[in-house]
Amino acid sequence: MIDETFDAIVVGAGMSGNACALTLAQRGLKVLQLERGEYAGSKNVQGAILYADMLEKLVPDFREDAPLERHVLEQRFWMMDDTSHMGMHYRSDDFNEARPNRYTIIRAQFDKWLSRKAQEAGVTLLCETTATELIQDAYGRVIGVRTDRTGGIVHADVVVLAEGVNGLLGSRAGLRAVPKAEQVALAVKEMHFLPSETIDARFNLKENEGVVIEAAGTLSKGMTGMAFLYTNKESISVGLGCLVSDFRDGQETPYGLLEAFKRHPSIAPLLAGSEVKEYAAHLIPEGGYRAVPQLYGDGWLVVGDAAQFNNAIHREGSNLAMTTGRLAAEAIFQIKSRREPCTKANLALYKTMVEESFVMKDLKKYKDMPALLHTQSRNFFLTYPELMSKAAQNFLRVDGTPKIDKEKATWRSFVQRRSWPGLIGDAFRLARAWR
Amino acid sequence: MSTPRVEEKLFQNRYLVDAGRPHIRVAAHTAPSANLLAMTRLCPAGCYGLNDAGQVEVVPDGCFECGTCRVLCEPSGEIEWNYPRGGFGVLFKFG
Numbered sequence: 455m456i457d458e459t460f461d462a463i464v465v466g467a468g469m470s471g472n473a474c475a476l477t478l479a480q481r482g483l484k485v486l487q488l489e490r491g492e493y494a495g496s497k498n499v500q501g502a503i504l505y506a507d508m509l510e511k512l513v514p515d516f517r518e519d520a521p522l523e524r525h526v527l528e529q530r531f532w533m534m535d536d537t538s539h540m541g542m543h544y545r546s547d548d549f550n551e552a553r554p555n556r557y558t559i560i561r562a563q564f565d566k567w568l569s570r571k572a573q574e575a576g577v578t579l580l581c582e583t584t585a586t587e588l589i590q591d592a593y594g595r596v597i598g599v600r601t602d603r604t605g606g607i608v609h610a611d612v613v614v615l616a617e618g619v620n621g622l623l624g625s626r627a628g629l630r631a632v633p634k635a636e637q638v639a640l641a642v643k644e645m646h647f648l649p650s651e652t653i654d655a656r657f658n659l660k661e662n663e664g665v666v667i668e669a670a671g672t673l674s675k676g677m678t679g680m681a682f683l684y685t686n687k688e689s690i691s692v693g694l695g696c697l698v699s700d701f702r703d704g705q706e707t708p709y710g711l712l713e714a715f716k717r718h719p720s721i722a723p724l725l726a727g728s729e730v731k732e733y734a735a736h737l738i739p740e741g742g743y744r745a746v747p748q749l750y751g752d753g754w755l756v757v758g759d760a761a762q763f764n765n766a767i768h769r770e771g772s773n774l775a776m777t778t779g780r781l782a783a784e785a786i787f788q789i790k791s792r793r794e795p796c797t798k799a800n801l802a803l804y805k806t807m808v809e810e811s812f813v814m815k816d817l818k819k820y821k822d823m824p825a826l827l828h829t830q831s832r833n834f835f836l837t838y839p840e841l842m843s844k845a846a847q848n849f850l851r852v853d854g855t856p857k858i859d860k861e862k863a864t865w866r867s868f869v870q871r872r873s874w875p876g877l878i879g880d881a882f883r884l885a886r887a888w889r
Numbered sequence: 890m891s892t893p894r895v896e897e898k899l900f901q902n903r904y905l906v907d908a909g910r911p912h913i914r915v916a917a918h919t920a921p922s923a924n925l926l927a928m929t930r931l932c933p934a935g936c937y938g939l940n941d942a943g944q945v946e947v948v949p950d951g952c953f954e955c956g957t958c959r960v961l962c963e964p965s966g967e968i969e970w971n972y973p974r975g976g977f978g979v980l981f982k983f984g
Contacts, residue, residue: 492905492976497954499984561984582976602974620956622972633960640957642933644898645983689983698960701931702924708933709895732983733898735933735953737960 460486460578460610462786463599465585465623467494469772470758471616472568473512473779479575481787486608487569487577488601490584495565498618499643499736501684501691503666504559505773512780513571517553521563523686524664525554528657532720534671535843539720550663558664558684558691560645588613588627588754596753599623612753612796614782616775619737619759629754630747630761635702636828637741637762639679641695642708644716646728650688656724657685668769671839673715675706678740678831681715682769683724690725692716695738700831708735738771739764740828743821749808750801755782763813767820774813781807822887833880837871895935899951906950907977913949913958914969921945924961925968931957953979 464475467489475487491497503526509516528545549555573579580601587600589607598609615624625632650661657665667683674680679696694712701708716725739745739762746762749755757763758775765774785804786796794800808814827834845864868877913936915925925945928937934951937958947958947968959970972978 490972490975490978492980495984496980497978497984499953499981502984562981563983565984584972584975586971620954620959622970632964635960638956638960640931640933640955698931698957701957702927702961705930707895707930709898709935730898730901732901732981734902734979734981734984735955735957737956 456486456608460484460608461790462486462612462614463488463608463610464614464616465599466616466618466621466758466760467491467569467579468498468565468616468618468758468775469568470760470763470775470779471614472565472572473776474614474616474757474783475577475579476512476568476572476575477780477783478786479572479577481783483787483790485577486610487572487579488583488585488599489579489581491581493566493581494569494579495562498561498565499734500561500772501643501682501693502559502561502564502772503684503769504557504564505770506553506555506557508773508776512776513568519567521559521567523558523560524659524662525549526556526558526666527659527663528665530665530667532667532669532671533839533842534669534673534718534720535840536672537719538843538847539669539671540842540846558666558686560686560689585617585623588623588629590627594752596627596751611790612755612786612801614779614786615754615756615760616758616779617760619739619762621760624747624754624756624760629751630756633737633739633741633745633762635699636697637739637745639695639697639738639740640701640708640735641693641738642712642733642735643691643693644712644730644734645732646690646692646725647688647731648690648728652727653685653688653690659685662687670835672836673711673718674831674835675704675711676832676836677701677704677706678828678835683721689731690728692721692725697740697828697831698737699828709733738766740766740824742766742824743814743817744824746814746817749805750798752798753796755785755801755804757782763817765816765820767823768816770816777811777813778808781811819889820887826883826887830880833872833876841868841871895933896951899934902951903980903982904950905977905980907973910974911947911949912954912971912973912978913947913952915945915947916967916969918944918967922962922965922967924965928958928962931961933957
């Protein structure tokens with residue numbers, strides 16, 4: 455369909471694909487980008503939080519025209535049981551800065567904008583084009599991509615797989631495994647629309663200020679999972695995700711859990727009277743450091759969610775995607791500048807760059823957290839939230855019981871549910887995995 | 890407040906269905922595996938169901954292309970999973 459050979463083909467137009475394509479084009483390389491959807495963003499789902507620092511490296515003046523919703527003024531971490539929440543909130547006027555650090559965004563709109571920047575920089579974007587297969591030569595080198603368009607083979611010196619957590623090309627070509635049920639979470643999400651003044655009033659906000667709520671506890675019924683609520687300008691994104699392996703072994707439906715979360719007495723008043731305009735689902739990479747696959751080979755690189763680049767503890771994914779997409783582009787540019795081929799040996803530069811960045815350092819820091827949380831999900835997501843809630847209620851309820859007896863009852867409840875070795879072991883294991 | 894059926898939730902979404910070309914197919918089977926059976930509960934779009942013979946069937950018109958069923962059932966060959974042809978499938982307005 456296109457006879458010319460490109461310097462690079464980027465498969466996918468999400469965060470990592472757009473970051474990669476844009477950077478390649480900014481460096482003067484000839485880039486073809488393939489996207490299944492009718493426009494960049496139409497297949498993409500995220501909560502979504504945007505991290506300014508990583509976008510500034512791509513589009514320094516993005517605040518002038520990017521479709522941003524609200525900058526995040528306040529973060530609420532909630533531990534919930536069925537009738538209560540206890541939380542750590544951080545709200546600071548320092549976040550009302552000239553160049554805020556975090557924003558809520560709506561991915562379909564944001565991705566379309568970032569893709570336009572890439573096209574303005576010279577990227578050729580083919581939408582409504584599903585990449586179906588990597589083309590390899592007799593030596594196994596990737597030399598192009600087959601698409602579902604008529605005669606749809608395109609060639610390039612290097613193919614960047616920015617195909618997302620559920621990318622088919624890399625796994626079909628045997629470059630990495632299909633994610634295992636223990637390595638991905640299934641998240642469902644709804645968009646609830648309300649007038650912006652209503653959102654301002656409910657969350658104590660002024661114009662463009664936003665709140666993020668991230669919650670864990672009995673809402674996931676003992677599964678490894680969490681829920682979120684993000685304020686956009688005129689809408690609220692509310693969602694919930696749990697490990698696929700936990701969902702498989704349990705009794706819950708994803709939409710049933712979401713409905714229960716929305717009905718929770720701490721959440722329902724925030725959503726009251728809203729109009730739901732979309733219901734979506736997506737997988738989230740949760741395997742962490744130990745699930746990161748081979749990142750490069752002869753003629754190919756993998757970036758973003760497809761490479762499991764997601765920091766589940768800090769709930770950061772899009773910034774890792776943007777960063778790895780950009781680093782892939784910079785590695786390719788360096789190789790091209792030396793007029794060298796995109797061999798496996800040369801593309802190892804990409805892995806070095808990723809390892810030197812915050813991406814791999816952060817994943818490495820938490821390399822043992824997935825194993826801990828995934829195997830002890832009932833303790834961390836059900837037992838402790840219930841115990842903490844009861845402890846707080848016992849502490850606050852004034853009923854004539856002497857305080858010394860209240861404290862003893864609280865300690866007894868912890869020891870009865872988890873035992874002394876269990877409590878000490880959990881604390882030790884958590885501290886070690888966090889370190 | 891009763892829980893709305895998943896079909897009602899999908900009503901808000903935009904789709905361009907590639908009629909006659911389902912992008913997910915279930916392989917013929919007599920009794921479903923535990924993973925395949927779990928999809929009747931797990932699929933966030935409710936695409937999987939049981940027929941009268943106790944076999945699992947899929948109608949992927951409301952599919953989000955999330956890949957949950959691929960993760961659970963493709964390695965064993967119980968389902969065949971492809972993305973819809975370019976432009977078809979779910980069309981997120983907000984994502």
